[in-house]
Amino acid sequence: MTIQLHNTATRRKEVFEPLDPDNVRMYVCGPTVYDRAHLGNARPVLVFDVLFRLLRHVYGEDAVTYVRNFTDVDDKINATALARKEAGASGTLEELVAERSDETIEWYHADMDALGALRPTKEPRATQYIAQMVAMIEDLIGKGFAYAKDGHVLFRVRRYDKYGALSGRSVDDMIAGARVEVAPYKEDPMDFVLWKPSDDELPGWDSPWGRGRPGWHIECSAMAHDLLGDTFDIHGGGNDLQFPHHENEIAQSKCAGHGFARFWMHNEMLQVEGKKMSKSLGNFFTVRDLLDQGVPGEVIRFVMLSTHYRKPMDWTEKKRAEAEKTLRKWYRIVGLAGGSEPDPVTKNALADDLNTPEAITRLHQLANAGDVNSLRFGLELLGLWSGSVPVWASVPGFHDGEMGAVFDLLRMRDAARRNKDFVEADRIRDGLQRAGVKVVDLPSGPEPEKLPSFDVDELARVWGGE
Ligand code: AMP
Numbered sequence: 001m002t003i004q005l006h007n008t009a010t011r012r013k014e015v016f017e018p019l020d021p022d023n024v025r026m027y028v029c030g031p032t033v034y035d036r037a038h039l040g041n042a043r044p045v046l047v048f049d050v051l052f053r054l055l056r057h058v059y060g061e062d063a064v065t066y067v068r069n070f071t072d073v074d075d076k077i078n079a080t081a082l083a084r085k086e087a088g089a090s091g092t093l094e095e096l097v098a099e100r101s102d103e104t105i106e107w108y109h110a111d112m113d114a115l116g117a118l119r120p121t122k123e124p125r126a127t128q129y130i131a132q133m134v135a136m137i138e139d140l141i142g143k144g145f146a147y148a149k150d151g152h153v154l155f156r157v158r159r160y161d162k163y164g165a166l167s168g169r170s171v172d173d174m175i176a177g178a179r180v181e182v183a184p185y186k187e188d189p190m191d192f193v194l195w196k197p198s199d200d201e202l203p204g205w206d207s208p209w210g211r212g213r214p215g216w217h218i219e220c221s222a223m224a225h226d227l228l229g230d231t232f233d234i235h236g237g238g239n240d241l242q243f244p245h246h247e248n249e250i251a252q253s254k255c256a257g258h259g260f261a262r263f264w265m266h267n268e269m270l271q272v273e274g275k276k277m278s279k280s281l282g283n284f285f286t287v288r289d290l291l292d293q294g295v296p297g298e299v300i301r302f303v304m305l306s307t308h309y310r311k312p313m314d315w316t317e318k319k320r321a322e323a324e325k326t327l328r329k330w331y332r333i334v335g336l337a338g339g340s341e342p343d344p345v346t347k348n349a350l351a352d353d354l355n356t357p358e359a360i361t362r363l364h365q366l367a368n369a370g371d372v373n374s375l376r377f378g379l380e381l382l383g384l385w386s387g388s389v390p391v392w393a394s395v396p397g398f399h400d401g402e403m404g405a406v407f408d409l410l411r412m413r414d415a416a417r418r419n420k421d422f423v424e425a426d427r428i429r430d431g432l433q434r435a436g437v438k439v440v441d442l443p444s445g446p447e448p449e450k451l452p453s454f455d456v457d458e459l460a461r462v463w464g465g466e
């Protein structure tokens with residue numbers, strides 16, 4: 001099977017051939033761990049989770065290394081510790097920072113698990129790779145690409161002539177558009193920080209330039225190199241990271257002599273009801289907020305995957321309701337599946353630059369045709385099947401198989417009615433009655449009820465066409 005991926009670096013869809021099919025390597029920029037993940041943060045997690053699953057399907061479960069980092073050194077984390085200290089919390093600032101990072105990582109795992117995202121192969125914390133970052137910075141200074149001044153180390157952007165190539169901008173355009181900071185320790189306003197001093201009470205590490213901490217960009221360059229080697233296959237993240245974060249990662253890694261990433265992939269942003277998600281608009285919510293309101297993780301995932309990752313996506317209440325209805329219907333019939341039957345059409349949709357909306361269109365066809373084994377395969381590949389029908393989608397009192405038979409009969413009844421085959425429609429209606437299943441048609445769809453006269457053998461006979 002040929003996988004094609006859109007490479008931001010070339011602005012084209014390209015055939016994806018891994019460097020080593022026995023070890024396909026992917027790096028995705030992970031969260032800064034200062035607070036709960038908001039709904040937008042879940043988009044890259046789910047997009048790259050589908051890619052991870054596709055790569056595992058094609059190259060083998062053990063043949064893919066997926067690294068996603070935790071940025072656990074940052075002003076925003078420090079700010080939470082300072083605020084807690086001011087509010088009277090006990091412990092040093094360093095301890096409060098560590099506590100915050102630890103608890104945020106736990107939340108992140110719980111929330112992303114609930115969305116059906118597989119844990120990446122490796123989840124390095126930036127603070128565990130300080131030595132590698134220091135070594136890389138020393139190397140860049142030695143090669144003339146970086147300089148130390150007043151406890152800071154800065155990268156000389158103008159020394160790297162391909163700077164801006166990823167996002168297609170010139171250095172001068174970037175200066176005009178970006179919020180570049182002028183500072184006394186900088187030779188050029190475009191230069192960015194590799195290392196900076198740290199206050200005594202806040203997390204810091206000894207280095208040749210004094211006690212300090214790394215800049216954000218060098219973290220990813222150093223961790224990707226340490227864990228994935230000189231050159232690796234895919235680097236991903238949200239579109240907002242293209243500039244400056246990914247431009248800076250490329251500049252550092254290339255100047256250090258690394259091959260770095262071959263394919264760059266970026267997901268577009270998420271909005272809510274047509275507007276940018278923001279605290280001031282009151283439409284800001286976390287993944288946990290939705291889960292607590294009773295929105296199933298599968299539904300959040302389904303809505304996310306209904307839009308192609310390179311298009312902006314809009315989270316709406318209407319989409320949530322429709323996704324819940326669709327998934328409930330699919331889960332109820334898929335309980336009947338004896339196994340999972342690979343479906344080339346679903347696979348090809350995902351292999352075409354992760355066309356998840358097309359894969360979902362295919363699942364609608366499979367569901368309408370009652371091809372439950374292929375439907376289950378598609379749900380598995382999209383990460384929407386965890387081995388059994390989720391409780392929220394099941395009907396109390398019915399086992400998955402019984403429920404599958406009932407809903408498959410209801411699907412056949414609807415098809416018969418559409419085809420004006422009233423003999424078949426009546427056979428199913430009478431058969432369900434004989435088997436002791438009462439069906440109430442609600443606006444949300446038919447709801448079956450098990451009567452005391454329920455007879456599973458009779459149900460099987462009706463489903464078998466008798
Ligand atoms: P951060 O913790 O802000 O560095 O973000 C973690 C990841 O979430 C990055 O890959 C961002 O690009 C991504 N991200 C942040 N906001 C959104 C959004 N509204 N839509 C999609 N992705 C986002």
Ligand code: ZN
Pocket residue numbers: 028029030220245249
């Ligand atoms: Zn990064």
